[in-house]
Amino acid sequence: MPELPEIETIYRGIEPAILNQRISAVVVINHQLRWPIPKKLPQVLTGQHIKAIQRRGKYLLLKTQTGTLIIHLGMSGNLQLKPQNHTLAKHEHVNIVFSNGLALCYIDPRRFGAILWTDKDPLQHKLLKNLGPEPLDRDFTAKHLFDRAKRCHSSIKQFIMNSKVVVGVGNIYANEALFAAKINPLCKASSVSLERYQLLTKKIKAILRYAIKHGGTTLRDYSDSRGQKGSFQNKLKVYGRQGQLCVNCKTKLKQIRLGQRSTVFCPSCQNLAIKH
DNA sequence: ATGCGGACCTGTTAGC
DNA sequence: TGCTAACAGGTCCGCA
Numbered sequence: 065m066p067e068l069p070e071i072e073t074i075y076r077g078i079e080p081a082i083l084n085q086r087i088s089a090v091v092v093i094n095h096q097l098r099w100p101i102p103k104k105l106p107q108v109l110t111g112q113h114i115k116a117i118q119r120r121g122k123y124l125l126l127k128t129q130t131g132t133l134i135i136h137l138g139m140s141g142n143l144q145l146k147p148q149n150h151t152l153a154k155h156e157h158v159n160i161v162f163s164n165g166l167a168l169c170y171i172d173p174r175r176f177g178a179i180l181w182t183d184k185d186p187l188q189h190k191l192l193k194n195l196g197p198e199p200l201d202r203d204f205t206a207k208h209l210f211d212r213a214k215r216c217h218s219s220i221k222q223f224i225m226n227s228k229v230v231v232g233v234g235n236i237y238a239n240e241a242l243f244a245a246k247i248n249p250l251c252k253a254s255s256v257s258l259e260r261y262q263l264l265t266k267k268i269k270a271i272l273r274y275a276i277k278h279g280g281t282t283l284r285d286y287s288d289s290r291g292q293k294g295s296f297q298n299k300l301k302v303y304g305r306q307g308q309l310c311v312n313c314k315t316k317l318k319q320i321r322l323g324q325r326s327t328v329f330c331p332s333c334q335n336l337a338i339k340h
Numbered sequence: 341a342t343g344c345g346g347a348c349c350t351g352t353t354a355g356c
Numbered sequence: 357t358g359c360t361a362a363c364a365g366g367t368c369c370g371c372a
Contacts, residue, residue: 066365098348098368122366139366140350155350174349176366191368217342227367234365283365284352324345326363 066122066137068199068232069275070286070294074143075119077289078168081145082114085162087128094157098138098178101158105181109133109160120187121195121231131183134191138176144169145289196230199268204230206261213253213261222323223253224268233268235325236281239303241268248334249327250320274299302328 066074090106102108112128119125124143126133137143148159148167158170158179170179182189196212197204209229216223223229225238233241242249244267247260256264280286280294283304287293297304301311306319306328315332 070365096349098366136366138349139364141366172349173351174364174366176348215341218344222343225366236365281365286365323343325366 066141066286067234067237067275067281068122068272069237069278069296070280071119071122071124071137071232072276073280073288073294074137075117075124078143078145079117081164081166081289082126082162082168083117084113084115085164085166086113087111087160088163089159089161091159091161092157093152093159094175097157097172097175098136099180101179102181105179108181120192121198121227122234123192125186127186131181132186134178134180134182134186134189135170136178136191138172138174138178140174140285141170141172141177142285142287143289144171144287144291194228196226196228199230199232199272204265204269206258206265209261209265210256210258213256216253218253219249219322220247220251220253220256221249221325221327224264225323225325230268232272236283236300236303237268237271237275239328240271240301243302243329243334244271246333246335249322249329302330304328 087109090109092101095101114126114128116127122136124135146167146169148161148165153171155173156169156171160168186192212229213223221238221242224233245264247264275281275296278294278296279288279292281296282293283297302317305317308317310317310330310333313332315330317328318331319326319328
C-alpha cells in the first residue's frame with residue numbers, strides 16, 4: 065500500500081485530530097505483526113498525551129511525554145480515524161482511543177507492518193538510524209546519489225529503492241521517476257552521470273510532491289485516514305501499464321522483474337545505458 | 341561492505 | 357465453476 069506520499073497523506077490526516085489529545089485506552093486485538101506489539105503498550109500509553117507527530121521515511125512517530133510509538137504500515141497497513149464505538153473491521157489489529165472520542169485504528173491484512181515503542185531517541189532506533197535522507201529535503205541532492213553510487217554494484221532501480229540511499233521511494237514511484245528521467249531501470253547505478261542524477265533527483269522530488277498533492281496512489285485498497293482514496297493512479301505513466309503504449313513515443317511498454325519487484329519501462333525512451 | 345534470496349502474511353486474479 | 361499458482365504498495369535477516 066504505502067509509499068512516502070501515502071504515509072505523508074495519512075500523517076496530514078491524523079495530525080490535527082490527535083495532536084495534544086489524551087490517550088484514554090489502547091486495545092490490541094492481534095499482537096502478531098511483523099514483530100509482536102509490546103505487551104506493555106496499553107499500560108505505557110494510557111493517560112499519555114500526543115506531544116508531536118513526525119514522519120521519517122515510511123515510519124510515523126507518535127511522541128508522548130515518556131517515549132515514542134513507531135509505526136510502519138508495511139505493504140498493506142493503514143491508519144483510520146473512527147468514532148471510538150465503531151464496529152471492528154476485518155484485520156483491524158489495534159485501536160488507540162482518545163479522550164475526544166476518536167479512535168486511531170491500525171488495519172493491516174498482511175501484517176507486514178510494525179508498531180513498536182521506544183523511550184529513547186527514535187531516530188537512533190535500530191530501524192531508523194541508518195536511513196538515508198528525506199527525498200523532499202535539501203540534503204537529498206544529485207551529488208549525494210552520485211557519490212553513494214560509486215560503491216554500489218546494483219541497478220539504478222534497486223539503488224533508489226534502497227532506504228539507506230534515500231527513504232520513501234517504493235516500487236511505484238521508482239518506476240515513474242526512472243521513466244521521467246529517461247533512465248533504463250537495469251542500468252548500473254555507478255554508471256549514471258552526475259548530470260543524469262541531477263535530472264533524476266528533480267524528477268523524484270517532483271513526482272513525490274505531485275503524488276502527495278493528489279492524495280497518493282490507490283491501486284486497490286489504499287485510503288487516507290478518513291477513508292478517502294488517492295488519485296495519483298490516474299497519473300501513472302508506466303507502473304501497471306505493461307503492454308500498453310508509451311505516452312511519449314507509443315512504443316509498447318516492457319515488464320521485467322528486478323529484485324523480485326515488477327518493473328515497467330519504455331525500451332525506447334529509457335535507453336540510457338552508459339551514455340546520457 | 342555489498343548483494344541476493346527467503347521470510348513474514350492474506351487477498352485477488354490469471355490460467356488451466 | 358473450481359483449483360492452483362503467481363503476484364501485490366515493504367524491508368529485515370542470514371548467508372555468500
